[in-house]
Amino acid sequence: MTIDDLLKKSLREHLGKMKSIENGQLHGTVIGIVEKSLLKIVMEETDGNQSDASRILGINRNTLRKKIREYKIVSHP
Numbered sequence: 001m002t003i004d005d006l007l008k009k010s011l012r013e014h015l016g017k018m019k020s021i022e023n024g025q026l027h028g029t030v031i032g033i034v035e036k037s038l039l040k041i042v043m044e045e046t047d048g049n050q051s052d053a054s055r056i057l058g059i060n061r062n063t064l065r066k067k068i069r070e071y072k073i074v075s076h077p
Contacts, residue, residue, distance in 0.1 A: 007034075036071040043068070048075035 011030065015021065018029060038057075046052040050068075054061040068075065 032071075035067070036073070039064070039067055039071060040073055043073060043075045050075075 018026065039053075042053045042056055043050075046056065050061055050064055054064040057064065059067075067073075
């Protein structure tokens with residue numbers, strides 16, 4: 001099963017529960033959830049090393065720092 005398959009399955013299962021559908025915020029809500037989860041996982045896998053995490057994610061280190069603050073992600077080295 002691919003990551004695409006897993007995401008589709010999970011989204012279909014939870015779509016009905018998402019109140020954001022009603023107020024037109026579905027895209028932003030889903031993107032935020034996926035992005036926060038991805039950042040948390042990569043930060044855990046890199047033991048909190050932002051340079052390594054930004055390299056893996058393919059984003060600038062300053063962008064990563066901004067997103068860590070935005071999502072209030074606590075990294076434990």
